[in-house]
Amino acid sequence: MTAVIPATDQALLDAEARVAAASREVVARQKRSRWALVSPALAVIGIFGIGPLLIVLVYSFLEAGTYGGVKWEFTSEAYVQFLFEKDLFDDTKLIFTDAYLMIFGRSILLAGITTVICLLLGYPCAYFMATRPPSQRTFWVFIITLPFWTNLLIRTYAMFVILRDDGIINNAMMNAGLISSPLQIMFTDTAIAIGLLYAFLPFMVLPLYASLEKLDFRYVEAGFDLYATRGQVLRRIIIPLTKPGIVAGSILCFIPAIGAYVTPTLLGGGKQLMIGNLIALQFGSSRDWPFGCAAALILMVMVMIALLYYVRNTQRGTVAHG
Numbered sequence: 001m002t003a004v005i006p007a008t009d010q011a012l013l014d015a016e017a018r019v020a021a022a023s024r025e026v027v028a029r030q031k032r033s034r035w036a037l038v039s040p041a042l043a044v045i046g047i048f049g050i051g052p053l054l055i056v057l058v059y060s061f062l063e064a065g066t067y068g069g070v071k072w073e074f075t076s077e078a079y080v081q082f083l084f085e086k087d088l089f090d091d092t093k094l095i096f097t098d099a100y101l102m103i104f105g106r107s108i109l110l111a112g113i114t115t116v117i118c119l120l121l122g123y124p125c126a127y128f129m130a131t132r133p134p135s136q137r138t139f140w141v142f143i144i145t146l147p148f149w150t151n152l153l154i155r156t157y158a159m160f161v162i163l164r165d166d167g168i169i170n171n172a173m174m175n176a177g178l179i180s181s182p183l184q185i186m187f188t189d190t191a192i193a194i195g196l197l198y199a200f201l202p203f204m205v206l207p208l209y210a211s212l213e214k215l216d217f218r219y220v221e222a223g224f225d226l227y228a229t230r231g232q233v234l235r236r237i238i239i240p241l242t243k244p245g246i247v248a249g250s251i252l253c254f255i256p257a258i259g260a261y262v263t264p265t266l267l268g269g270g271k272q273l274m275i276g277n278l279i280a281l282q283f284g285s286s287r288d289w290p291f292g293c294a295a296a297l298i299l300m301v302m303v304m305i306a307l308l309y310y311v312r313n314t315q316r317g318t319v320a321h322g
Helices: 007-060 077-083 099-130 134-149 152-163 168-175 189-213 218-225 230-241 243-258 262-267 275-283 289-321
Strands: 062-064 070-074 084-086 094-096
Touching (some): 007 289, 077 084, 099 275, 152 189, 189 262, 243 289
C-alpha cells in the first residue's frame, strides 16, 4: 500500500523544497556576481602578467637568432650558458665560468647592503615620526614621500652633483682638510650603493612608520616600570612588535634594489654591472634574447624566494602576537 501524506505535510515539504531551491539560486547568483566582479582583474593579470611571463619562459628555451629574436628550436643552452661556456676549440666541451655569478653576487651584495643601511637609518626616522603628535605626522609623511614626486632618472642625475670629483662631498672634505685630492666615488660600487640608498630609503621608512604607529606604547612604559634599560626595551619590546614592518620594509627595499637598472647604469658608468644591466644588454647589443629571458627568470625565482620568506615571517609574527 502506498503511504498517504497529509495535505499539510505535503505543503510543508513543498515549501522546504522551494526554500532550498531559492537558497541554491541565491548562492549561484552570488557566485556569478563574484566572478563578474573578479573577471576584469583576472583578465588584466592573465593578459599583462601571466602572458608575458609565459612568453619569457618559452623564449628562454629557444635558440638565439642571428640578429636578435629567437629561432623556434628547443634548447636549454641559455641556462647552461649561465654557468658554463663552450671551449673555443671544442664545442662539446664546457668550461665553468663565474662571470654571471659575480654579477648576481654583486647585485645581491649591493641590495643587501642597501637594505641594511636603509633599516639602520629608516628605523630611527620612522620612530621619530610615529612619536610625534598626530597633527604633525602627516607633515612628516609628506616630507618622506616628497622625493617620489620627481622622476628617478632626474634624482639619479642629481647625485652627480654630490658624488663627482668636484662635487659636494669631495669639496666639503677638502675644505675640512680631511683629504688633499678628490676621492674617486663616481663609477664605483660605493656610488651605486649611495644611489640605491637614496632611491629606496622611503620604501623602508613608510612600512616601519605604519608598524610603529600602531604600536601600543603602554608596553614600552611597562618595560621602563620594570626597570628595563632603553636597549632592553628596544630589543625585547619595540623590535619584536614591529617585526612585520621590518620584514616588509626589507623586502620592499631588497627586491627593487636587486633588479635596479637606472642607478647602476648612471652611477656605475656601465662598468659595475648588476642584474638589470645584464638583462638589458642581452636584449640590446648582445642580441641574445633567450639568455636575457633566462636571467630574468632566475631573478624572478630569487624574488619569489624572498617573498616566500616574507610571507612565512609575517605569518609567524601574526601567530606569535595574535
